[in-house]
Amino acid sequence: MFSLFSALAVERYRKLSSQRSLAKQAAATSDAVANSLQDAEADPDLPPMPLNDGKLPDDPTTPALPEISQLPHICDRCHDLIHHNKGVSTPKPSIDSIREYLDESPYKNNRIYHILDAADFPMSLVPRIHHALEIQEQRSRNRRASNEKYSRGQKLPTISFIITRSDLLAATKEQVDSKMEYVRTVLRESLGKAGKDVRLGNVHMISAKRGWWTKRVKDEIREHGGGIWVVGKANVGKSNFIQACFPKDSKSLENMEEWIEMRRQDSAIGRQPEAFDPNSLLPPAPREDTFPVLPVVSALPGTTVSPIRIPFGRDGRIKPENRAIKPGQSLLLGGGLVRLTAVNPADTVMAACFVPIESHITNTEKAIEIQSEQRPYSGKILMKEGTGEVISSAGKFDLKWDVTESHLPSSVAKAVKDHGVPIPRLPYRVMAADILIEGCGWIEVSVQTRRRRENEDGPISYPQVEVFTPNGGFIGSRPPIECWSFIAEKLKADKRKRPRRRFIYK
Numbered sequence: 001m002f003s004l005f006s007a008l009a010v011e012r013y014r015k016l017s018s019q020r021s022l023a024k025q026a027a028a029t030s031d032a033v034a035n036s037l038q039d040a041e042a043d044p045d046l047p048p049m050p051l052n053d054g055k056l057p058d059d060p061t062t063p064a065l066p067e068i069s070q071l072p073h074i075c076d077r078c079h080d081l082i083h084h085n086k087g088v089s090t091p092k093p094s095i096d097s098i099r100e101y102l103d104e105s106p107y108k109n110n111r112i113y114h115i116l117d118a119a120d121f122p123m124s125l126v127p128r129i130h131h132a133l134e135i136q137e138q139r140s141r142n143r144r145a146s147n148e149k150y151s152r153g154q155k156l157p158t159i160s161f162i163i164t165r166s167d168l169l170a171a172t173k174e175q176v177d178s179k180m181e182y183v184r185t186v187l188r189e190s191l192g193k194a195g196k197d198v199r200l201g202n203v204h205m206i207s208a209k210r211g212w213w214t215k216r217v218k219d220e221i222r223e224h225g226g227g228i229w230v231v232g233k234a235n236v237g238k239s240n241f242i243q244a245c246f247p248k249d250s251k252s253l254e255n256m257e258e259w260i261e262m263r264r265q266d267s268a269i270g271r272q273p274e275a276f277d278p279n280s281l282l283p284p285a286p287r288e289d290t291f292p293v294l295p296v297v298s299a300l301p302g303t304t305v306s307p308i309r310i311p312f313g314r315d316g317r318i319k320p321e322n323r324a325i326k327p328g329q330s331l332l333l334g335g336g337l338v339r340l341t342a343v344n345p346a347d348t349v350m351a352a353c354f355v356p357i358e359s360h361i362t363n364t365e366k367a368i369e370i371q372s373e374q375r376p377y378s379g380k381i382l383m384k385e386g387t388g389e390v391i392s393s394a395g396k397f398d399l400k401w402d403v404t405e406s407h408l409p410s411s412v413a414k415a416v417k418d419h420g421v422p423i424p425r426l427p428y429r430v431m432a433a434d435i436l437i438e439g440c441g442w443i444e445v446s447v448q449t450r451r452r453r454e455n456e457d458g459p460i461s462y463p464q465v466e467v468f469t470p471n472g473g474f475i476g477s478r479p480p481i482e483c484w485s486f487i488a489e490k491l492k493a494d495k496r497k498r499p500r501r502r503f504i505y506k
Contacts, residue, residue: 078296095132098231102133102157107227110157115232115241118165118205119354119441121183122190123476124233130194133231135159138191138198157229160202161187162217162245164237167207168354168441170486176205176212179481186478208237208244222247235439239296322444322484323361325349330364331443333357335381336371336388338437338475340445343396343464347447352484355441357382371468387470394475398462399431399447401479407446427451431463436476444484 074082081087093101102110112135117124130137136149136156149156163183170176184203188195206213221228228246232238325331326348331340334357341364342349353359358380362370369375373388405423407430408416415421432446447463467475 081296092234095126095129098229099133102229105157105227108155109224109226110155110229111224111226112157112159112229112231113241114159114161115230115236115238116161116163117233117236117439118163118168120436120438120476121163122186122478123436123438124236125187125190126231126233128192128194129159129231130191133157133159138194138200138202140198157227158202160204160220161200162241163203163205164241165207165209166205166212167210169481169483171490173210173212175486176207179483180205182479182481206241206245208240211244214244217245218247221245320352320354320484320487322350322352322488323359325351325361328364329361330367332360332362332367332370332377333437335360335377335379335383336367336373336391337382337469339367339371339391339468340435340443341367341466341468342447343466347449347463349465350446352444352487353441354483355437355443357440383470390470391468392470392472394467394469394472396464396466397433397435397477398464399433399445400462401432402429403432403446403480403482404428404430406482406485407448425451432480432482434478434480435465435467436478438474438476442478442481444480444482446480 077087102112112133114126114129115124116122126132129135134151134156136147136158139147166176169179180203183205184200187203188198188200191198204213204217206217208214230238230242323331325340325342327342327346331349331351331353332338333340333353333355337357340349340351345364360377360379366375370377371388371391373383373385404426408423408426412421412424416423427450428448429451430446430448432444435443435445437443445465449463452460469475
């Protein structure tokens, strides 16, 4: 044992000696290099030595960017929104007050971006927005028609429609893009008279979370310039749209140099910011920065205090399940917040819930007791106490759109797709509709019914579903968007990839 410790001590002494000698050699080398550099600088015949950043002393230097102004102090409300995710909704301006803001715009060219939510599209559309804000009418299919109109000596503003959270519709960008014609058709019907025989080339579907088509909108805003107005209902994604699509920096070096020179002149003159005018509805224009302070983004509704003036140079995807509501059953959402029941008790309803709240299928009588708070619910309840007293019917909705072609049997669908075989006359039809829940999402509802015979007389009757909500509101319907078909195809492809189980018999 002693001899082992002695050997280790000798080896350690040798290592320390070698390290000390190397340190002395490194110090001597560094001194020699420093002396040679000083001699080179003193000799005028030698070429100049580069600086620390790689440039020569005589190279022209570019002006450094001025320091960006510090972030302003935030109020208690914004502090609670950012750090504690709590806040109180602020009063919203009416559509008439927004029109008064537009009348005071200092810009000749004004464009309104109407933000719509893909989750409940088109429920977030402001009714008669063209008449309420006195906007130019949509361009017709006549390409020779004038695209500029004036009223009282002022050029009327234009409008573009932005459908946010488009990643909720499908998993890939190509699948979402395939729904653009559907979006235009539904929007054209929702606009009513203003949407008759128009092109609707000003509709964009974007996803701020995934960055889909945000660059296109950002370039459009930058090229348009002038006044950009963002309008939409509460919690449709206006703040996220501003964060993702508003230009925040100059695109070229020439513009950046002009901006630097302008800031220098302002500093030399001592120009003060625009004074507040108590008779003006618009706030004063803030100082322009490369990255202006943008509004607070929060999932809580009503977080952006309006109006705001900005100078410019939610959760993961929902994975729904197509569930069968058998005769005598009902669908509950949020522990009784929404109840969906077939009007005909003999119908079997298929429902794919594209909503971020818990769904549950149970007996209709039990569902009524849960919604009226007469029976406890084991899942997550979103209703406040006493909400069961104000539950009422939001209406009966007709499933009047025929989607039989997209619900064909596998063998028939394969023959139609691969060989072009015409669709045979089936003894049934699949009728469907989308039930919209404002601010939450939609439910794709479909019912298989017997095909009506040609010699049968009488009015056409469609299958119906009835929805019950607090105060009978916040519900709408639209033609089926059929996003479940993308998920069904993915499930079939995954099923084909699974290896077969091989049983070994002994």
